[in-house]
Amino acid sequence: MLVYEAGPITVRELEERDESSLVFWLSNPDVLQYYGGRDHPHDPALVREHFYVDDEETRCLIEYDGKPIGYIQFYPLDEEGLYHYGYEKAEAGSIAFGMDQFIGEPIYWNQGIGTKLVSSMVDYLVHHRQAERIVMDPQTWNERAIACYEKCGFRKVRMLEKHELHEGELRDCWIIEYRGKRHQSNSSEEPL
Template identity: 60%
Template sequence: MIRYRSNPLTVRRLTRFDASMLHKWLNDPEVLRYYGGRDRAHTPEMVQEHFYPEEDQLYRCILEYEGQPIGYIQFYLLEAEGLNYFGLDESEGTRIFGTDQFIGEPTYWNRGIGKQLMSSMLRYLEEEHQASRVVMDPQAWNERAIACYEKSGFRKVKLLPEQEWHEGEKRDCWLMEWRAGAAIL
C-alpha cells in the first residue's frame, strides 16, 4: 500500500471512493485546459475505464494537502513500450519511471504545492523504488508546469514534436528528466 507523507502533503493509493472526485476534477474546464483537454470531459464510465482498469501496471494515487484531496499522480516503471513512447533506448538505464500528475482543485494552484509534490515524489521513487531516472512529457506551451518541474530538479532533454493529442490538434511536448544523484530541491 502506498502512503507517503511529506508535511503537509500525503500521497495515498487511489481507491474506488475517489471516482466521484476524479469525475468532478475532469469536468472542470480550468483543469481540462491542462490535463486532457476541454473537449474531453469525462463521464463516470470514462473515469472507470481510465483510472480503474482490471490489469494495471501504474501506481495511481491521490494527493492530499492537509488532509484534503486536491490532485492526482501516477507513476510507473517504463518497459519497452514506454521507453519507445519517450524515444528512449533500453540500454539507458534499468529503473526509469514515468509520471503524470495534476492538481484538480484550482484554488491550490500557484502555491508551490506542485514543486513540493514533485520533490517529495522524486525522493520517494529514488529511495523506495531505486529509480535511476524519472521522465515526463508536459506540453511545450504549458510554461507554468515546466517551470515547476525545473524547480523540482527536472531538465528539458528534447522536444517531442506532435507527441500528444490535445483540444483537436497534435501538440509538441518536452521530454523532461530527473536523474538519481541530482539535487532534489
C-alpha cells in the same frame, strides 16, 4: 494504501470512493485545459475506464491537510516505454519511471504545492523504488508546469513533435527527466 506523507501532503493509492473527486476535477474546464483537454470531460464511466484498470501504473490521490486536491500516477518504464519517449533502446538499462499529475482544485494552484508534490514524489521514487531516471512529457506550451518541474531537478532532454493529442490538435511535448544521484555520478552521458 498510503504511499507516503510529506508534511501536509499525503499520497495514497486510489480507492473507489475517489471516483467522484476525479469526475468533478476532470469535468472542470480550468483543469482540463492542462490535463486531458477541455474537449474530453470525464463522466463516471470514463473515469472508471481510465483510472480503475489493472495494469502497472500506481494511481494515487493527493491530499493536502486531509483534503483531496489532485491525482498523481507513476509507472515503471521498460525498454519499450523508454523508446516511446524517444530514448534509444540501448539506454534502457537503468531503473526508470514515468510520472503524471494534476492538482484538481484550482484554489491550490500557484502556492508552491505542485513543487512540493513533485519533489516529494521524486524523493519517494529515488529512495524507495531505486529510480535512476524519472521521465515526464509536458506539452511545450505549459510553461508553468515546466518551471515547476525544473525547480524539482528535471531537465529538458528532447522535444517530441506532435506527440500528444490535446483539444483536437497534435501538440509538441518536452521530454524532461530527473536523474537519480547514483546515475548522475556514474554517468558521463549527455542529454538526448
